Amino acid sequence: MQRGQLEFLWSLVVRPWPVFSCPNPSFLSQVQGALLIASSYHTGALGLVLGHPFDTVKVRLQTQTTYQGIIDCMVKTYRHESLLGFFKGMSFPIASIAVVNSVLFGVYSNTLLALTATSHQERWAQPPSYTHVFIAGCTGGFVQAYCLAPFDLIKVRLQNQMEPRARPGSPPPRYRGPVHCAVSICREDGPWGLFRGAWALTLRDTPTLGIYFVTYEWLCRQSTPDRQNPGAATVLVAGGFAGIASWAVATPLDVIKSRMQMGGLKHRVYRGVLDCMVSSARQEGLGVFFRGLTINSARAFPVNAVTFLTYEYLLSSWG
Numbered sequence: 001m002q003r004g005q006l007e008f009l010w011s012l013v014v015r016p017w018p019v020f021s022c023p024n025p026s027f028l029s030q031v032q033g034a035l036l037i038a039s040s041y042h043t044g045a046l047g048l049v050l051g052h053p054f055d056t057v058k059v060r061l062q063t064q065t066t067y068q069g070i071i072d073c074m075v076k077t078y079r080h081e082s083l084l085g086f087f088k089g090m091s092f093p094i095a096s097i098a099v100v101n102s103v104l105f106g107v108y109s110n111t112l113l114a115l116t117a118t119s120h121q122e123r124w125a126q127p128p129s130y131t132h133v134f135i136a137g138c139t140g141g142f143v144q145a146y147c148l149a150p151f152d153l154i155k156v157r158l159q160n161q162m163e164p165r166a167r168p169g170s171p172p173p174r175y176r177g178p179v180h181c182a183v184s185i186c187r188e189d190g191p192w193g194l195f196r197g198a199w200a201l202t203l204r205d206t207p208t209l210g211i212y213f214v215t216y217e218w219l220c221r222q223s224t225p226d227r228q229n230p231g232a233a234t235v236l237v238a239g240g241f242a243g244i245a246s247w248a249v250a251t252p253l254d255v256i257k258s259r260m261q262m263g264g265l266k267h268r269v270y271r272g273v274l275d276c277m278v279s280s281a282r283q284e285g286l287g288v289f290f291r292g293l294t295i296n297s298a299r300a301f302p303v304n305a306v307t308f309l310t311y312e313y314l315l316s317s318w319g
């Protein structure tokens with residue numbers, strides 16, 4: 001496959017003109033590329049399905065004060081809503097993961113390319129500086145936050161609906177599904193309502209995705225002989241720890257983000273990120289900023305190990 005193909009496909013949604021920067025894009029390699037993207041999508045989607053029950057418990061712990069801890073939340077959710085309760089709000093994240101990840105990795109690789117003028121194939125032989133990796137990661141994080149915001153808002157709103165599956169006679173939940181949720185938010189708050197909590201999400205993701213890529217690069221370089229490509233095991237472990245490191249730092253703002261997204265629905269409306277931080281800490285103590293830390297870290301390892309393995313696999317296939 002030709003050089004530049006990866007940037008082309010991964011940044012499909014980022015640069016509308018990549019076809020011009022792609023040297024000799026043959027039809028066959030486009031098809032192979034599409035297959036690779038599809039397989040990476042399925043791996044990512046599988047990770048999401050397996051991780052979603054934990055994500056639901058996390059969101060509930062972060063936004064509600066009725067649970068004593070992880071186990072208590074799990075037991076109550078299971079008793080009241082059965083296993084299906086854990087899978088609420090899962091369809092939009094699955095539908096959007098391909099776009100969100102291509103934006104993140106596409107902007108990251110293009111920014112790194114612009115900063116260092118080193119192609120992907122030469123990346124391990126001529127490693128970029130950590131400052132460049134950090135800047136590129138922050139840029140990727142900033143842009144993807146805005147793509148993620150509406151999907152994430154709908155996910156959080158649906159995860160917080162406590163009603164069991166519709167039973168005859170029981171009151172229907174406020175949102176009947178993701179599309180109904182999106183339409184209701186638009187109707188009630190206008191289209192900008194879909195970006196509720198987006199600023200907190202941006203603050204969460206911009207620096208922490210810089211940390212994400214720096215941790216990954218650093219761990220790979222530590223465990224690989226100078227200027228060589230890291231092996232699959234290294235990529236898995238470095239990707240997993242990069243996920244844990246960035247989620248650990250991201251958790252306090254993750255709590256604030258989830259609370260701002262729930263603003264207006266039985267929850268109080270916050271005047272802004274700072275107001276949410278101060279009033280949450282005042283009412284519940286500083287521990288509030290660490291709610292979901294265990295779940296975030298446990299989920300982060302497998303999800304991000306697979307993400308980076310797919311990314312590197314795609315890079316080498318295009319070489």
Ligand SMILES: C[N+](C)(C)CCCC[C@H](N)C(=O)O
Pocket residue numbers: 204205208209212243246247248250300303304
């Ligand atoms: C920046 N922050 C820590 C929030 C996320 C970093 C990893 C993102 C990945 N899609 C995942 O779901 O784990």
